[in-house]
Amino acid sequence: xxxxxxxxxxxxxxxxxxxxxxxxxxxxxxxxxxxxxxxxxxxxxxxxxxxxxxxxxxxxxxxxxxxxxxxxxxxxxxxxxxxxxxxxxxxxxxxxxxxxxxxxxxxxxxxxxxxxxxxxxxxxxxxxxxxxxxxxxxxxxxxxxxxxxxxxxxxxxxxxxxxxxxxxxxxxxxxxxxxxxxxxxxxxx
Amino acid sequence: xxxxxxxxxxxxxxxxxxxxxxxxxxxxxxxxxxxxxxxxxxxxxxxxxxxxxxxxxxxxxxxxxxxxxxxxxxxxxxxxxxxxxxxxxxxxxxxxxxxxxxxxxxxxxxxxxxxxxxxxxxxxxxxxxxxxxxxxxxxxxxxxxxxxxxxxxxxxxxxxxxxxxxxxxxxxxxxxxxxxxxxxxxxxxxxxxxxxxxxxxxxxxxxxxxxxxxxxxxxxxxxxxxxxxxxxxxxxxx
Numbered sequence: 374x375x376x377x378x379x380x381x382x383x384x385x386x387x388x389x390x391x392x393x394x395x396x397x398x399x400x401x402x403x404x405x406x407x408x409x410x411x412x413x414x415x416x417x418x419x420x421x422x423x424x425x426x427x428x429x430x431x432x433x434x435x436x437x438x439x440x441x442x443x444x445x446x447x448x449x450x451x452x453x454x455x456x457x458x459x460x461x462x463x464x465x466x467x468x469x470x471x472x473x474x475x476x477x478x479x480x481x482x483x484x485x486x487x488x489x490x491x492x493x494x495x496x497x498x499x500x501x502x503x504x505x506x507x508x509x510x511x512x513x514x515x516x517x518x519x520x521x522x523x524x525x526x527x528x529x530x531x532x533x534x535x536x537x538x539x540x541x542x543x544x545x546x547x548x549x550x551x552x553x554x555x556x557x558x559x560x561x562x
Numbered sequence: 563x564x565x566x567x568x569x570x571x572x573x574x575x576x577x578x579x580x581x582x583x584x585x586x587x588x589x590x591x592x593x594x595x596x597x598x599x600x601x602x603x604x605x606x607x608x609x610x611x612x613x614x615x616x617x618x619x620x621x622x623x624x625x626x627x628x629x630x631x632x633x634x635x636x637x638x639x640x641x642x643x644x645x646x647x648x649x650x651x652x653x654x655x656x657x658x659x660x661x662x663x664x665x666x667x668x669x670x671x672x673x674x675x676x677x678x679x680x681x682x683x684x685x686x687x688x689x690x691x692x693x694x695x696x697x698x699x700x701x702x703x704x705x706x707x708x709x710x711x712x713x714x715x716x717x718x719x720x721x722x723x724x725x726x727x728x729x730x731x732x733x734x735x736x737x738x739x740x741x742x743x744x745x746x747x748x749x750x751x752x753x754x755x756x757x758x759x760x761x762x763x764x765x766x767x768x769x770x771x772x773x774x775x776x777x778x779x780x781x782x783x784x785x786x787x788x789x790x791x792x793x794x795x796x797x798x799x800x
Contacts (some may be wrong), residue, residue, distance in 0.1 A: 453758055456749055493646055499736070501642075514761050517740040518646070521756055525735070528758040531744065 400451075415473040416492045417548040422467070422482050423447060425530065425538035427460035428474060450542055458471055459538055471548050477479060477503075482531075485509025488541065500545050504529075523547055571605045584613050646738075696697060 423444075442461040443451045454462050466485055470490075472478050477491040486508050493501035499520040506514040506529065514531045521527060523546045530540040576599060582588045583596040599606045602675075664692045740746060744761040 456758065457760070494642065495702070496642075501646075503646075507717050512763065513741065513743045515740065515742050518738040518757075519740075520736040520738070525756045527735070527756055529761070530758065531761040543742060 388397065415471050415476075415504075415548045416495075417546045418472055418490055419544040419546075420468050420470070420480060420482070420488060421447070421450075421542040421544075422465040422486075423450075423454075423539055423540040424463045424465050424533075425454075425457060425459035425461070426463065426536070428536035428538070429458050429460055430545060441533045447542075450512075450526055450528065453526070454540075457538070457540075462540070482500075482541075484539070486539070490543075492533070492545070493518070495547060496519075496520075502543075502545055504543065506531075506541065521545075571603065572609060576603075576606065579608060580609055581613070584617075584781060 396412065405465055427442075440460065441451070441455055443454055444462055444464040446464050446467075447454065447462055450462075468480060468482075470478060470480060472490060472492050474492050477489060479487055479489045481487055486506065489503075489505040489507075491503040493503060495501070497520075500523055501518065501520045503518045504527075505516045508514050508531065513551045519527070524544065527545075528540060529543070530538050533539045579588070579592060579596060580599070583593065588596060596606075600610065645722075742761050744763050747760045747762070749760055751760040
């Protein structure tokens with residue numbers, strides 16, 4: 374009788390342990406494990422702050438709009454910038470950060486602007502990123518979560534004082550220990 | 563006796579019991595009761611056969627439909643949401659107001675809740691920024707969407723829903739959600755992979771509470787680098 378009881382007790386213990394551990398074991402399965410693996414790496418974020426000047430009337434024709442003055446260090450963005458209603462674009466600052474997946478980082482930009490970034494995932498060749506931009510007055514310029522291809526420049530702009538605008542160009546690339554060393558930040562001329 | 567006359571001999575409870583039996587939801591005693599009913603009442607057997615035929619027809623019809631593994635994607639996105647919730651917290655639910663909200667509340671049976679939830683989730687998956695879409699604003703290169711003046715902005719974009727995994731191009735930006743205190747415009751060019759987001763300030767300030775909320779975070783922020791301090795001074799002198 375005692376043998377049967379001990380067998381039942383051992384079986385119930387095994388069941389209890391497996392039931393208790395199943396969420397833990399399950400958590401390390403598939404997506405969660407890949408997320409955990411990614412957390413060992415991170416992303417290289419490059420934030421370029423651009424001042425847009427010489428606001429033009431939105432009704433102006435394309436030929437007049439063609440006379441653009443874009444900072445040489447923003448050449449890769451010129452095709453996009455010409456869609457905006459400004460004539461002159463100057464790079465104010467550029468900053469690079471290595472962020473780990475799941476970790477939030479707030480970067481202070483000029484004029485009290487704060488950009489909070491949190492890389493979330495790397496799935497289907499896309500980086501998931503949470504971005505929140507708060508300007509100097511406390512206005513929430515943008516708060517979004519998006520997924521995009523690495524190397525893509527996400528451009529967000531806001532009307533600033535007078536006839537100027539402030540633009541953030543955010544580039545995100547996967548970063549590993551094998552990645553080339555981070556270059557010195559670009560500064561304004 | 564015709565089939566329809568025979569069916570009338572079955573009570574509503576009997577039909578429900580037989581349906582549960584066919585769905586494999588019956589318990590031990592109910593299975594015994596159903597087996598007894600099937601032997602004793604020919605109407606029960608006719609009812610069961612009819613249900614099986616309908617089920618078979620439905621299965622055959624479903625094979626003719628295009629095979630879209632939407633549920634796999636839905637479950638994948640739910641998983642992503644759960645992981646994101648760990649870091650970002652649960653999403654704030656905004657109660658809808660107006661005529662539509664009242665209408666939706668009125669039809670909120672368990673079925674409609676499940677269905678509307680599935681539709682809402684599927685709609686959320688469809689919020690993609692497709693590079694092939696060009697909006698109305700010609701001067702600015704195409705304004706795909708200009709949001710209303712509500713505090714929480716929903717980016718509903720004109721785009722072909724991308725359901726199939728094979729159809730999904732890596733060269734699109736997917737936006738889960740977007741909020742702003744200003745008015746958001748998505749500027750799009752078919753030649754560019756990612757759209758631009760332009761925010762227009764509102765005339766009245768709504769940012770004061772946000773500023774107060776962020777005071778706690780200000781203590782935690784990273785100090786500006788010397789480069790940025792220099793840039794700030796340059797910006798101040800401009």
